[in-house]
Each structure stands twice: as structure tokens, then as C-alpha cells.
Amino acid sequence: MSIVTRLFTWIGAAASGAFAWKLLQPEFIQRSPSRFLAFAEKGRDGRLPVALITGASAGIGAAFARQLARAGYDLVLVARRKDRLTALADSLQQQHAIEAHVLAADLADSDDIERVADVIADVSEAGRLDLLINNAGFGTVGKYADLPFQSQLDMLHVHVTTTMRLTQAALPGMLRRRRGGIINVASTAGWYPLAGNATYSATKRYLINFSEALQAELDGSGVCVQALCPGFTCSEFHDREPYRVSGFRREQLPAFVWQTAEEVVAASLNALGREVVCIPGVHNRFIALVGNFAPRALVNAAWRRISPV
Numbered sequence: 001m002s003i004v005t006r007l008f009t010w011i012g013a014a015a016s017g018a019f020a021w022k023l024l025q026p027e028f029i030q031r032s033p034s035r036f037l038a039f040a041e042k043g044r045d046g047r048l049p050v051a052l053i054t055g056a057s058a059g060i061g062a063a064f065a066r067q068l069a070r071a072g073y074d075l076v077l078v079a080r081r082k083d084r085l086t087a088l089a090d091s092l093q094q095q096h097a098i099e100a101h102v103l104a105a106d107l108a109d110s111d112d113i114e115r116v117a118d119v120i121a122d123v124s125e126a127g128r129l130d131l132l133i134n135n136a137g138f139g140t141v142g143k144y145a146d147l148p149f150q151s152q153l154d155m156l157h158v159h160v161t162t163t164m165r166l167t168q169a170a171l172p173g174m175l176r177r178r179r180g181g182i183i184n185v186a187s188t189a190g191w192y193p194l195a196g197n198a199t200y201s202a203t204k205r206y207l208i209n210f211s212e213a214l215q216a217e218l219d220g221s222g223v224c225v226q227a228l229c230p231g232f233t234c235s236e237f238h239d240r241e242p243y244r245v246s247g248f249r250r251e252q253l254p255a256f257v258w259q260t261a262e263e264v265v266a267a268s269l270n271a272l273g274r275e276v277v278c279i280p281g282v283h284n285r286f287i288a289l290v291g292n293f294a295p296r297a298l299v300n301a302a303w304r305r306i307s308p309v
């Protein structure tokens with residue numbers, strides 16, 4: 001083996017080892033609370049900072065709302081189901097001394113995306129937007145050729161267009177204040193090209209790359225970006241029509257793979273400002289590690305054998 005080959009082998013092995021070590025770090029290692037949870041202090045005008053959460057009517061988004069209300073953030077809650085948002089906003093206002101506003105919007109619709117972007121720009125320009133959480137999302141089940149095109153286009157808008165637009169609306173105000181956090185909820189699916197979930201895994205990959213590149217552009221600006229990559233999480237995600245119709249049941253998977261939405265959100269908020277890619281759970285970090293390093297041909301062949309579609 002030539003010296004150059006040996007050098008590259010050693011560098012590759014060291015980089016893989018370092019990455020594996022980082023990915024497999026257990027979450028029980030004690031850390032000081034994230035500065036974003038200490039962020040929620042009143043501004044000079046005596047008002048609380050604001051967090052805007054998309055997809056706040058259920059699951060991970062509702063857990064973000066609960067944990068941020070507890071930390072002392074005023075909230076803007078966005079989703080389609082206004083009744084759900086209103087019930088959550090009322091209960092959080094009663095439990096915590098915060099204001100929670102409801103913004104009903106379909107984020108597959110370009111007019112509604114613009115409406116939410118306008119609110120974000122106003123709150124950000126007023127110097128109050130500390131957190132933007134691009135969380136709304138949904139899955140479909142089936143081969144791309146068999147799925148209604150509109151469902152895939154809607155997914156692209158909810159996952160990608162919305163994140164792009166809302167992030168751009170939030171940034172000027174955050175950059176001026178030199179503080180703010182943006183969390184883009186991706187998935188462990190973003191580490192794999194998943195047959196049967198082609199658009200889902202591709203849009204989630206977009207969110208990971210976008211977040212990492214954006215953070216590199218924003219280094220030193222006081223604004224932090226995170227790609228949150230949950231694995232299987234108990235929420236309404238797998239109760240929705242595509243999964244119900246496909247006969248999916250949570251018990252089909254071992255219990256240890258399931259995390260609660262509260263666990264996912266606690267890991268995310270704790271990592272914000274420290275890790276650009278947050279993968280809650282050691283098992284999920286292992287899955288991402290394999291997706292990142294295993295040869296594509298091997299991954300695709302293995303997935304073809306186990307894919308349900």
C-alpha cells in the first residue's frame with residue numbers, strides 16, 4: 001500500500017470514528033441548559049420573546065408549544081385545524097403567564113404561506129421573534145408513480161417551500177438583533193433514499209442540507225439553525241389516512257424505536273445553538289450513521305428487501 005493510500009485510509013478511519021463517537025453520544029451526559037431556554041427573558045419593552053410554530057395542532061409541534069410556554073415564550077400557533085389550535089392556546093395561556101395567538105393556515109397553499117410570512121416579518125421586524133419552528137409535515141405511503149401528484153406537490157410546499165419562505169421572512173429581523181433560532185423538523189428518513197417514500201425522504205434531505213448550509217452562512221451572526229431529525233415518534237403522523245389505509249400499526253415495530261414528542265422536543269431545544277443536526281435517541285443516531293456511511297448500492301438493495309411497498 002502506498003504512503004498516500006495509507007494516509008487517506010487513516011484520515012478516513014479517524015473521521016468516521018469521530019463522527020460515530022459524536023452520533024452515538026448518549027443524551028444522559030449532563031449539560032447546562034440551552035441558552036435558548038434561558039432566552040425567554042422579557043425584552044426592554046417588558047414583553048416576552050415570541051416563538052412561531054407551524055404544525056402546532058398535534059404531535060411534535062404541540063409539544064414544542066407546551067415546552068416553550070413553560071419556558072416563558074409568547075406563541076404564534078399555525079396549522080389548518082383552528083379549533084385544535086384555539087384549545088391549545090387557551091389552555092397554555094391559563095397555565096402560564098403568556099400570550100398565545102392562533103393563525104389558521106394551509107401551508108400547501110401559496111397565499112396562506114404568504115400570510116404566515118407577513119406575520120413573521122412583522123413580529124421579527126418588531127424585534128420579538130426569537131424562535132421559528134418549521135415543523136408542519138405529513139407522510140404518504142406508496143410508489144411515486146401510483147400516488148396522486150397533488151399529494152406530492154402539497155408535501156413539497158409544506159416541507160420545503162414553507163420552510164424557505166418563512167425562514168427568509170424571519171432572518172432580517174433576527175440578524176438585526178443578532179439573536180434567534182430556526183428549527184427545521186426533518187427526519188431520520190432524510191438520511192436514506194426511501195423507495196415508497198421518495199418525496200418524503202427527498203424533502204427531508206433538503207431540510208438537512210439547507211439547515212447545515214444556512215448555519216454555515218450565519219456563523220457568528222447570533223442566529224442558530226437546527227435540522228431536527230426525529231425517528232419514529234408517537235404523534236398523529238401514523239394515524240393519518242395514508243398509514244391507516246396501508247394497515248400500519250405501531251406494534252409492528254419494536255417498542256424501543258418509539259419516542260414521545262416531549263422527548264424529541266426536549267432534545268431539540270437542549271441542542272439548539274450547539275448542534276446543527278439534532279438526532280434524538282442513540283438508535284436514531286445509529287440509523288443516521290449507517291445511512292451516511294454505508295455504500296448507496298448496499299442501502300438501496302437492503303431497503304428493497306424490507307420496504308413495505
Ligand SMILES: NC(=O)c1ccc[n+]([C@@H]2O[C@H](COP(=O)([O-])OP(=O)(O)OC[C@H]3O[C@@H](n4cnc5c(N)ncnc54)[C@H](OP(=O)(O)O)[C@@H]3O)[C@@H](O)[C@H]2O)c1
Pocket residue numbers: 054055056057058059060061078079080081082084105106107108135136137138139158185186187188229230231232233234235236237238240
Ligand atoms: N411522527 C414521526 O414518526 C416523525 C418522524 C420523523 C419526522 N417527523 C416530522 O415531524 C413533523 C411533525 O409531525 P408529527 O409527528 O408531529 O405529526 P402530526 O401529529 O400528524 O402533526 C403534524 C402537524 O402538521 C400540520 N400540518 C400537516 N399538513 C399541514 C398543512 N397542509 N398546513 C398546515 N399544517 C399542516 C398538522 O396540522 P393540521 O392537520 O391541523 O393542519 C399537525 O399540526 C413533520 O414534519 C414530520 O414529517 C415525524
